[in-house]
Amino acid sequence: SGEACNDLMAYSLILSCCCYTCCVRRKLRHMLNITGGFCDDFLSHMMCCCCALVQEWREVEFRGVRGPEKTKTSPPPSQYMEH
Numbered sequence: 001s002g003e004a005c006n007d008l009m010a011y012s013l014i015l016s017c018c019c020y021t022c023c024v025r026r027k028l029r030h031m032l033n034i035t036g037g038f039c040d041d042f043l044s045h046m047m048c049c050c051c052a053l054v055q056e057w058r059e060v061e062f063r064g065v066r067g068p069e070k071t072k073t074s075p076p077p078s079q080y081m082e083h
Contacts, residue, residue: 018045021053028056032063 025041028034044052 018042018049021045021049025052025056028060032059034059 019042022038022041022045025045026038029036029041044055
């Protein structure tokens with residue numbers, strides 16, 4: 001009983017995350033006029049969510065979509081250990 005409850009909670013969490021990222025992908029498709037459907041979006045995120053997110057990020061970069069400006073940072077200068 002306890003194990004079944006844990007399994008149900010895990011599957012519910014995975015499914016809810018998949019549904020959320022699927023909705024984000026759908027909005028992105030509509031914003032960029034990319035063909036596809038809900039089933040495609042859902043299966044992409046269900047099979048490999050990380051791959052789908054990378055695919056979406058590359059599409060945004062390729063099309064040059066700009067979001068809110070973020071603070072640009074640069075790494076600190078090189079530092080060396082002294083003897």
